[in-house]
Amino acid sequence: MRNHKLLFLITLGYFMLGLVNIHLTLAGLLCMGLPFVLLFRTRRKTWCQGLCPRASLFSFWGSVRPGEGRRVPGIFRGPDLRFVVLGYFGLNLLFVLLSTVAVGTGRIASMEYIRLLMVFAFPGPLPSLLPWSPGIPWLTHLAYRVYSLMLTSTLVGLGLAWIWRSRTWCLICPVGNLSQRLSKQWK
Ligand code: SF4
Structure with a gap:
């Protein structure tokens, strides 16, 4: 099964949500959980095989890129890099969880900015078309971390x-x- 060609619009829409109101990007948690819900129900990689909006974005991006794209190096097909990336994102998720708890219990201030690769921080909060906040710092913190x-x-x-x-x-x-x-x- 191939991903629907227009699914990439969902990914673009998701990132636009961050500019409407950062709290809306908590919908990203659904995107993280849905592949596993489908996996448990179907016992197949249903998400990867036809529903992943991000894969659709990569396919679209690849189609507008000039040229064919180079052959993928062997390291991407081996277990080592997969393991490193899995560990890195696992660590990242753990940080998201622990820091959200720390904000919730008042031990640290909410980090209301985007941080890429856990290292590169963008200064200040995102501009917001609807600057409404529920007044729950840990929720805002979680939204920024999920979006990042x-x-x-x-x-x-x-x-x-x-x-x-x-x-x-x-x-x-x-x-x-x-x-x-x-x-x-x-x-
Ligand atoms: S990016 Fe690729 S491997 Fe990852 S969930 Fe989407 S289809 Fe699956």
Whole structure:
């Protein structure tokens, strides 16, 4: 099954939501959970095989890139890089969880800015078309962290798609990797 060509609009729409109101980007949690819900229900990588908006964006990006795209280096097909990327994003998720708890319990201030790759921080909050806030600092913090995580993986994927093949990211994607492991175990 191939991803629908226009699914990439959902990914673009998601990042636009961040400019409407950062709290709306908590919908990204759905995107993280849905592949596994479908996996548990169907015992197949249903999400990766036809529903992933991000893969659709990479395919679209690859189609507008000049040239064919270079052959993907072997390291992307081996287990080591997959393991590193899985560990990195696992660590990132752990940081999101722990820092959200720390904000909720008043131990640290809410980080209301975008941070890419857990290191590169953008100064200040995103501009907001609807600058409404529920007044719950940990929720705002969580929204920024989820948005940062989604933006990081999408930008890395777009970079890889530009240099090599459109869906190079899929070879090392933590969601795809975990889904693969789980579906193999069930078989
Ligand atoms: S491997 Fe990752 S990016 Fe690729 S289709 Fe699956 S979830 Fe989407």
